[in-house]
Amino acid sequence: MTPASLRIATRKSALALWQAEHVAARLRAAHPHLAVELVPLSTRGDEILDRPLASVGGKGLFLKELEVAMAQGRAELAVHSLKDVPAELEPGFVLPAILPRADAADAFVSHRYADLAELPPGARVGTSSLRRQAQLRALRPDLTLLDLRGNVGTRLAKLDAGHYDAIVLACAGLERLGLAARIRSRLAAPDWLPAPGQAAIAIEARAGQPQILALLAALDDAETRATVGAERAMNQALGGSCTVPVAAWCVRTERGLHLTGMVGDAHSGRLLRAEAGGSDAAALGRDVAARLLAQGAGELLGLRD
Numbered sequence: 001m002t003p004a005s006l007r008i009a010t011r012k013s014a015l016a017l018w019q020a021e022h023v024a025a026r027l028r029a030a031h032p033h034l035a036v037e038l039v040p041l042s043t044r045g046d047e048i049l050d051r052p053l054a055s056v057g058g059k060g061l062f063l064k065e066l067e068v069a070m071a072q073g074r075a076e077l078a079v080h081s082l083k084d085v086p087a088e089l090e091p092g093f094v095l096p097a098i099l100p101r102a103d104a105a106d107a108f109v110s111h112r113y114a115d116l117a118e119l120p121p122g123a124r125v126g127t128s129s130l131r132r133q134a135q136l137r138a139l140r141p142d143l144t145l146l147d148l149r150g151n152v153g154t155r156l157a158k159l160d161a162g163h164y165d166a167i168v169l170a171c172a173g174l175e176r177l178g179l180a181a182r183i184r185s186r187l188a189a190p191d192w193l194p195a196p197g198q199a200a201i202a203i204e205a206r207a208g209q210p211q212i213l214a215l216l217a218a219l220d221d222a223e224t225r226a227t228v229g230a231e232r233a234m235n236q237a238l239g240g241s242c243t244v245p246v247a248a249w250c251v252r253t254e255r256g257l258h259l260t261g262m263v264g265d266a267h268s269g270r271l272l273r274a275e276a277g278g279s280d281a282a283a284l285g286r287d288v289a290a291r292l293l294a295q296g297a298g299e300l301l302g303l304r305d
């Protein structure tokens with residue numbers, strides 16, 4: 001039986017609520033008779049704010065409580081930033097829809113400086129992402145990298161309070177929150193790569209409910225699924241989650257999918273890069289992962305903790 005209403009489990013940050021509202025609006029537009037409501041919840045990833053996420057460990061820190069809500073029948077779906085979704089889902093869960101990707105670049109945000117090159121030697125840059133730290137180290141070994149956790153608003157407030165000369169955030173998050181004016185410059189491919197799946201919103205639901213999954217699949221964007229699928233397959237083959245210094249960027253060209261991948265070391269700034277083309281997203285992801293491993297990526301990934 002087709003359900004008359006759907007409940008969306010979401011985190012309570014402004015960005016998460018924006019994304020859940022966006023999905024709710026898209027679902028109402030696709031299914032005019034469907035009632036859609038939000039179920040805001042707190043996750044461990046939101047509560048632990050005093051440590052870098054990489055040190056908290058455990059994949060899916062932002063997902064667990066939302067999956068519990070779905071398992072207990074308190075919600076039919078959850079909305080996530082795809083980059084926070086581990087390459088391997090918990091058993092019994094699927095991603096019936098991946099929405100069209102927004103700007104996947106990172107943003108350089110600063111009051112005094114227009115871009116990375118303008119920063120004076122030793123400038124203080126805030127980010128707790130090992131992926132961003134590794135790329136900053138590689139491009140500017142002189143910088144002082146400082147931890148910066150919290151939701152987007154908290155991070156901007158810490159920059160505004162003078163704790164940093166610049167910070168790095170996702171462009172997509174700033175744009176969704178109406179904060180695009182804070183972007184001084186974009187850190188983008190080919191010089192800089194995003195997290196696998198960055199800027200894509202994913203819907204998660206329990207497997208085995210064909211009617212519900214069919215309603216949700218109406219929002220799926222096949223093109224985004226293919227490109228982020230390659231990025232996530234690469235990450236999975238490297239054993240990655242959002243807490244390892246792995247970056248990936250896949251685009252569609254006239255000749256098919258093209259994937260560039262990177263593995264870095266946040267301390268030394270050593271970066272390994274590989275790229276390849278292909279037609280099958282999963283095979284392409286494994287291909288680029290194998291090229292990175294052949295260059296010694298396993299050692300870098302093992303070194304990180």
Ligand SMILES: NCc1[nH]cc(CCC(=O)O)c1CC(=O)O
Binds near residue numbers: 084
């Ligand atoms: N880790 C937090 C997170 N998860 C997704 C986004 C941005 C939105 C997106 O990538 O879809 C952010 C904020 C950031 O990295 O600045």
